[in-house]
Amino acid sequence: MKSADMRQPVSGRSGWSRQRHPYLMAALVFVVLCVVNAALQQTFLRYEVAISNVAAFLPMALLAVGQTYVILAADIDLSTGAIVSVVNVAVVTIIESMGGTGASMALGLAAGLLLGITCGAINGFCVAVLRLQPIVTTFGTGIVFAGFALWILPQAGRQVPPVIYLTYAGTVLGVPSVIWILAGAIAFAAFVGRTRFYKALRATGGNIQAAYQTGLPVARVRMGAFVISGFFAALAGLALVGETASGDPLIGGALTLPSITAVVLGGTALSGCVGGVAGSILGAFILGLISNVIFFAQLPFEWQGLVQGLIILLALAGGVVMARGKQG
Amino acid sequence: MPVLEASGIRKRFGGVTALAGADFSLHAGEVHALVGSNGCGKSTLCKIIGGSVAADAGELTLNDKPVTFSGPQDAAAEHIGVFYQDLSLIPKMTVAENIFLGREPTGRAGLVDQPALHQAASAALAGFREVLGDGIDADTTVAALSADQGQMVEILKVLAAQPRIIILDEATAALDRNQVAAVFEHVRSLKAAGCSIIFITHRMDEVFDIADRVTVMRNGATVMTADSDQTTREALVEAMVGELATARGKSARHTPAAEVALQVDGLSSDKLVDVSLQLKRGEILGLGGLHGQGQSELLRVLFGARRMRSGHVRIAGKSFDPRGPRSAMRHAVAYISGDRARYGVMAIRPIFENLVVSLLARERRQIIARRKLEGEIAPIIETLKLKFDSLGAAVSQLSGGNQQKVVIGRWLATRPQVLLLDDPTKGIDIQTKVDLYATLDDLCAQGVSIMLYSSDDEELLAIADRVLVFNAGRIVTELTGEQRTQFELYRAAYDAGHTGLQQAASKQTPAQQTGSHQPGTQQIDAKEAGSKATDSEKIGSKKIDSKKTGEATE
Numbered sequence: 001m002k003s004a005d006m007r008q009p010v011s012g013r014s015g016w017s018r019q020r021h022p023y024l025m026a027a028l029v030f031v032v033l034c035v036v037n038a039a040l041q042q043t044f045l046r047y048e049v050a051i052s053n054v055a056a057f058l059p060m061a062l063l064a065v066g067q068t069y070v071i072l073a074a075d076i077d078l079s080t081g082a083i084v085s086v087v088n089v090a091v092v093t094i095i096e097s098m099g100g101t102g103a104s105m106a107l108g109l110a111a112g113l114l115l116g117i118t119c120g121a122i123n124g125f126c127v128a129v130l131r132l133q134p135i136v137t138t139f140g141t142g143i144v145f146a147g148f149a150l151w152i153l154p155q156a157g158r159q160v161p162p163v164i165y166l167t168y169a170g171t172v173l174g175v176p177s178v179i180w181i182l183a184g185a186i187a188f189a190a191f192v193g194r195t196r197f198y199k200a201l202r203a204t205g206g207n208i209q210a211a212y213q214t215g216l217p218v219a220r221v222r223m224g225a226f227v228i229s230g231f232f233a234a235l236a237g238l239a240l241v242g243e244t245a246s247g248d249p250l251i252g253g254a255l256t257l258p259s260i261t262a263v264v265l266g267g268t269a270l271s272g273c274v275g276g277v278a279g280s281i282l283g284a285f286i287l288g289l290i291s292n293v294i295f296f297a298q299l300p301f302e303w304q305g306l307v308q309g310l311i312i313l314l315a316l317a318g319g320v321v322m323a324r325g326k327q328g
Numbered sequence: 329m330p331v332l333e334a335s336g337i338r339k340r341f342g343g344v345t346a347l348a349g350a351d352f353s354l355h356a357g358e359v360h361a362l363v364g365s366n367g368c369g370k371s372t373l374c375k376i377i378g379g380s381v382a383a384d385a386g387e388l389t390l391n392d393k394p395v396t397f398s399g400p401q402d403a404a405a406e407h408i409g410v411f412y413q414d415l416s417l418i419p420k421m422t423v424a425e426n427i428f429l430g431r432e433p434t435g436r437a438g439l440v441d442q443p444a445l446h447q448a449a450s451a452a453l454a455g456f457r458e459v460l461g462d463g464i465d466a467d468t469t470v471a472a473l474s475a476d477q478g479q480m481v482e483i484l485k486v487l488a489a490q491p492r493i494i495i496l497d498e499a500t501a502a503l504d505r506n507q508v509a510a511v512f513e514h515v516r517s518l519k520a521a522g523c524s525i526i527f528i529t530h531r532m533d534e535v536f537d538i539a540d541r542v543t544v545m546r547n548g549a550t551v552m553t554a555d556s557d558q559t560t561r562e563a564l565v566e567a568m569v570g571e572l573a574t575a576r577g578k579s580a581r582h583t584p585a586a587e588v589a590l591q592v593d594g595l596s597s598d599k600l601v602d603v604s605l606q607l608k609r610g611e612i613l614g615l616g617g618l619h620g621q622g623q624s625e626l627l628r629v630l631f632g633a634r635r636m637r638s639g640h641v642r643i644a645g646k647s648f649d650p651r652g653p654r655s656a657m658r659h660a661v662a663y664i665s666g667d668r669a670r671y672g673v674m675a676i677r678p679i680f681e682n683l684v685v686s687l688l689a690r691e692r693r694q695i696i697a698r699r700k701l702e703g704e705i706a707p708i709i710e711t712l713k714l715k716f717d718s719l720g721a722a723v724s725q726l727s728g729g730n731q732q733k734v735v736i737g738r739w740l741a742t743r744p745q746v747l748l749l750d751d752p753t754k755g756i757d758i759q760t761k762v763d764l765y766a767t768l769d770d771l772c773a774q775g776v777s778i779m780l781y782s783s784d785d786e787e788l789l790a791i792a793d794r795v796l797v798f799n800a801g802r803i804v805t806e807l808t809g810e811q812r813t814q815f816e817l818y819r820a821a822y823d824a825g826h827t828g829l830q831q832a833a834s835k836q837t838p839a840q841q842t843g844s845h846q847p848g849t850q851q852i853d854a855k856e857a858g859s860k861a862t863d864s865e866k867i868g869s870k871k872i873d874s875k876k877t878g879e880a881t882e
Contacts, residue, residue, distance in 0.1 A: 194439040196432050199421075203429055206418035213380050213416040214485075215401035216430050273420040 023267045023279030029315045030282050033289040040296035055169070055178040055243065057288035059084070059236040063259035064266070064280040065185050066232025069192075069225040071263055074205035074272025075127060075134040077226060079142030080233040080259060083119045084252025086145045087112045087237030089153035092160055092247030100161040112241075113234045119145055120230020124223035142256070149249040156248035160241060168242025181239065182281075185232070189277035192228075201225060205272025262287050265315055286315060329392075331356045331524050332377065332493055337386030339372055339548075341725050346372040348548035349386070354493065359515060359525045361539035361556065363532075364568050364757070368727075369548040370528050371413055374495045377526075378410035379403030409491030411499040413528075413755075415482045419471035424449030426470055427485045452484045455514070459507040474620075475502040475667075483511060487518075494518065495526045500534060501755050504619060512538050530757065532561050544568055565758065584611035584793060588645070589777035590746050592630070595639030599625040600801045603639070607746065607779055610772045614792025615781040616817055622801035623781040627748040630779070631663035632656045643746065657689065662744035664736055666754030666783075672735040673723045680719040682734050683708070687741040708737045711770070713763050729760035736764070740771075747771065749780040753787060765791055785817055 038044040063080050070077045091112040098104030123141055127134045168177050192198050200221045203211040212218045233252075240251055266283035268275025290311050294304050330353040339347040347369045354360050362370050375381035377388065379397030388395055390406055397403045403410070410416075417426045425432075427449050435441035449466035464477050473481065479502050486494060496515075500508045515525055515538060527539060535542055536556055544552040544567040552567040590607040600622045607613050615623035628634040630641065632650035641648045643659050650656055656663070665671040674682055684701050702719070712733045716726060723734055732752065739747070753761050768778060768791065782788040788795060795807040797820040805820035 191439075194442075196430070196434065196438075196440055199425060199432060199440065200430060202421060203418045203425075206420045207416075210412075210416040210418055211429075213378075213400050213410070213412055214429050215379075215399070215404040217401070273418065 023276065023282055025315075025318055026266045026279045026282040026286060029265070029318065030286055030289070033286060033293060037289055037293050037296065040293060051176045051178065053288065053292070054176075054182060057285050058178050058182060059239045059243070060255060060259055060262060060287060061182065061281045061284035062185060062232050062236040062239060063255055064262035064284045065189060065277050066229035066236075067259050067263050068266075068268055068275065068277050068280040069201060069228045070134075071260075071268050071270060072205045072272055072275060073201050073222050073225045074208070074270075075222060075225065076138065076260070076270070077120075077123060077229045078135065078138040078256055079119065079123055079145055080229060080236075081252035081254065081256035082142040082145035082149065083116050083230055083233035084237040084240065084255055085249050086119065086149040086152070086252075087116050087234045088240050088251050089149050089247040089249050090115055091238060091241050092158045093152055095160050095164075096158045105161065105164065109238060112238055113231065116230045116232075116234020116237065117227055118230070119233070120227040121223070123230065124226030127226065128219040128222035146249070146253060149252075153247050153249050156246065156250070158247045160245050162245075165242050165245040168239070177242075178239075181235070185235075186277075186281070193276070197221065197224060202273045258287055259284070261312060261316075265312070287312070329356065330354055331391055333387075333389045333392075334373065334377065335387050335389075337373060337376060337388070338384045339369075339376065339381065340384060345548050347376075347383070347386075350545065350548065350550050352543060352550055353553075354524050354526060355541075356524055357519055357522050358540040359519055359527055359538050361535040361542040362526055362528045362545065363530075363535060363542060363564060364545035368545040368568075368757075370545055371497055373545070374410060374497050374526065374528065377403070377493075378408060378495055380410070404489060404491075407490070407492040409486040409489045409494050411482055411486045411494070411496045413497040413501075415478055417470045417478060417482055417485070420469060422467050422469055423453070423464065423473075423481055424466040426481055427452055427488050429485070431489060448488075452488060456480060456484070456507075456510055459504075459510045476504060476507060479503055480507060480511075487514070491523070493524050493526070495528075497528045498530070498755060499527075500529060500531070508534070530755065532564065535564070536561070568758065584772070584777075585609040585775070589643065590630075590779070591642040593640040593642075595626070595629065595641065596637045597625060597629050597634060598637070600629065603801075603803055605796060605803065607777045609777055610775050611794070612768065612772060612778045612780055612792045614788045614795035615779065615798060616785065616788050616792075616795045616807070617798035617804070617820070619783065621798040623798050624750050625801070626798075627663060627750045627779060627781060630656070630746075631661060631748055633663065654689070657686065657742060660743065660745040661748065662686070662739035662742060662746070663748040664739055664750065664752050666732070666751035666756075668728070668731050668735055673731050675724040676722050678720045679716050679723050679726070679734060680705075682723045683719075683737050684741065686738045705737065705741055708740050711740070711767055712737050729756045732756055733760065733763075736767070740767075745776060747776055747778045749778060749782075751781055751783050754783060761787070789813065789817065 034044075041049075043049045063084065067077055067080060091108045094111055095104050095108040098107065119141070123134075123138050126132045126137045126141065170177060172180055200211065200216045200218075201224070203214065203216060204218050204221050208218060211221075236255070237252065241247070244251070262283035263275070263280045264270060264283070265286055266275065266279025266281070268279060290308055293311075294308055299307060332352075332354040334350065334352040337347050337350045337352075339345075350369060350373050352362075352373060362373070364370055372381060376383045379400045379402050382397075388397075395402075395406065397406075400410070418429070421429075424445050428445055432440040433444040433448060435444065446466050453460060453464070453466060460480055461474070461477060464473055464481075470478060470481060479499060483496075483499055486496075494515075500511060503511065512534075515527070519525060527534075529535060539556045542554055542556050542559065542564065543550050544564055546568060552564075554563075585608060587609040588606050589609045589611075592603060592605050595603040603622075603626060605613070615626065617623065625634060629636050630650055632652040632655055636650055641650060643661070648655075648659050650661075653663070674685070680698075680702070683705050684696075687701070687704070688696065708714075714733045714737060715730055723731055726734065736752070753764060756764075772778065780788065780792060789812045792812070793808075795812055795817065796803045797805040797807065797817065807816050807820065
């Protein structure tokens with residue numbers, strides 16, 4: 001059919017690989033960085049080193065997973081790092097002030113998760129119900145959360161019972177705890193990815209007006225994404241309790257923007273709708289590997305920031321250029 | 329007994345009154361056409377019935393029970409389905425995901441059953457397979473679809489909810505004739521099953537083809553309701569505009585100068601092959617032929633919005649390299665697309681900014697003297713009869729027709745010498761069209777040269793001095809003088825595409841053949857031209873029919 005041949009943008013179809021597998025580029029960069037890292041660090045492929053890398057990258061990966069849902073809805077959450085801080089100090093404070101008993105630990109962990117969810121709900125309420133701009137709102141709530149963290153514990157310190165960090169660094173049923181946590185996050189994402197909620201989330205990010213007209217509960221969906229983000233920030237805060245065994249009110253502040261970078265590296269579009277959690281986890285690992293590579297390349301300290309930034313830019317540009325090339 | 333009754337519905341957006349007491353009633357099992365010029369409140373009324381806009385005043389009753397909708401989900405719960413004129417599709421999601429958005433089939437643990445979703449979507453698509461065209465299946469992303477395919481998907485999405493009351497707001501605007509026939513066939517079967525349909529269109533022949541009753545709206549109020557077999561086109565048009573609007577006749581044309589304003593030699597691009605033409609000063613040159621044969625592409629190449637692969641362009645004798653819209657603007661070339669949402673208006677910005685933006689870009693002014701600019705655009709506002717509340721209001725508050733006037737005004741402000749019009753009257757009411765034709769006439773008299781593509785063949789033939797017929801990116805014929813008839817246009821378009829078309833014709837099902845008997849002025853399409861050509865008598869009857877409708881609608 002002549003007229004069909006002439007139909008307009010057939011090229012959109014060849015954006016296929018980035019649409020369906022937005023994390024292909026991230027996977028490629030990840031493999032390259034693994035090779036480079038292995039060349040620089042002989043022990044890189046050893047089991048214990050691999051596990052300790054996963055443990056080190058885990059908080060960032062968890063933050064990125066939560067952030068992915070918010071970004072898929074075309075929103076953004078700049079308060080995640082602050083939620084990490086407030087959960088971190090709250091948990092440590094609760095456990096220590098209750099004497100470090102088993103009950104106190106259970107209560108502390110539960111309270112930490114609840115706190116994260118509450119923070120997320122506050123963000124979601126402001127953005128989805130009050131319809132405030134997400135970028136400014138979460139920047140603001142982030143300052144409040146960070147201030148709350150400082151109020152709870154003005155200085156880094158306190159101790160948690162050894163069983164917490166021993167369990168975190170150890171194994172459960174022969175599998176390292178960090179792997180359990182990562183697997184749990186992936187299972188969660190796999191489950192959510194098959195729900196109607198997830199379709200509605202992507203639709204909201206893709207065209208909020210159309211999603212509303214379709215009758216989707218747009219406000220509830222956006223709210224849900226912020227709650228998930230708060231929940232994962234709380235998990236990251238708990239992971240840092242396990243990692244550092246103490247509280248630090250400033251621990252999360254520097255994590256927010258890198259976690260967003262991880263999401264973007266993983267192929268999730270800041271404009272919403274396109275992307276996924278798998279890419280974000282890869283993105284977080286890529287950021288960690290870049291730090292590793294720079295450390296083991298024994299670059300002079302003053303060069304590290306520069307090189308790190310350039311590698312991140314390169315990885316980001318690679319994804320964009322690849323997508324563009326496909327659409328030709 | 330009416331299934332749905334709206335009475336005294338009022339709605340204001342800012343200072344603009346969209347509805348000033350509209351009354352409407354819909355019977356069970358009827359197709360009720362809603363017509364009126366753009367901005368008369370049809371779409372707003374539909375959005376209120378669909379729950380996505382809240383009325384300021386008035387009452388809505390369903391089966392005699394008053395209802396209030398707090399959102400589209402409430403209307404959906406009452407089995408009301410809305411086809412939105414601007415489509416409610418998510419571009420980056422697949423056809424399947426869009427059709428069943430919010431209604432995905434679920435399996436174990438309430439999770440979305442992907443295979444079932446795919447299957448259901450494929451089944452939905454299969455119902456319209458013959459008219460959907462190539463490059464669309466359940467997994468295609470909506471962004472990759474053509475405009476007509478997007479509309480078809482929106483229709484399927486509405487149907488997937490199995491509504492009892494269906495609102496189709498310009499659902500056929502981008503569809504070709506076979507697609508319209510297929511949709512109508514479906515609408516008739518829904519009607520037979522007891523569904524009620526509100527049908528909005530700007531095409532008169534569709535009203536008489538499908539509607540049982542018709543309601544005319546003007547300035548936010550319903551002014552007339554009649555059985556469609558008890559009324560005439562003239563009566564409807566008169567009710568719409570308040571007076572009988574007539575388009576300028578061909579005879580009123582002045583003769584273009586001999587001077588060449590734009591010369592194109594051997595131009596090729598991704599979709600154009602060796603195009604050569606001359607545009608005279610003060611001439612309207614029409615680009616015709618089947619849908620999407622390179623007409624829009626040529627206009628966009630000349631404006632520098634699409635890449636030219638080879639060829640040579642001269643403007644007023646001087647060589648011109650269309651590298652981009654900026655360089656085109658510096659050569660006094662302006663491009664206006666009918667796809668205003670995509671290429672035209674900056675929806676949330678004020679009308680003022682939308683009017684002056686091209687002027688500012690052309691003259692590279694950095695400092696904006698508002699008073700001075702307002703003075704400069706005042707005559708343009710006058711010429712175009714642009715209606716608005718305040719220059720500071722967002723352009724999105726205007727009706728489609730007025731938005732298009734803003735886009736046109738923006739370019740007139742730059743005093744173009746060559747005006748490229750890419751289907752500029754798409755989805756625009758008759759009154760606005762008449763205003764636009766008059767404006768084009770004035771421009772030609774002032775020596776502006778115009779190149780026009782229109783999906784409305786009748787319009788093209790009525791206002792163009794010459795028509796170049798395109799096929800597969802080539803110019804195949806030039807129609808001048810007395811040759812400018814629908815018959816010649818069809819024949820030229822058909823002859824050129826002969827080989828490709830026979831296949832299409834053989835794919836026709838008997839049902840569609842019947843469907844394409846309706847007289848009318850729709851977009852000609854390859855498939856239709858194919859089926860037409862199998863019977864030369866039909867071509868003849870078509871010519872007469874369209875002449876008749878031409879007199880009536882314009």
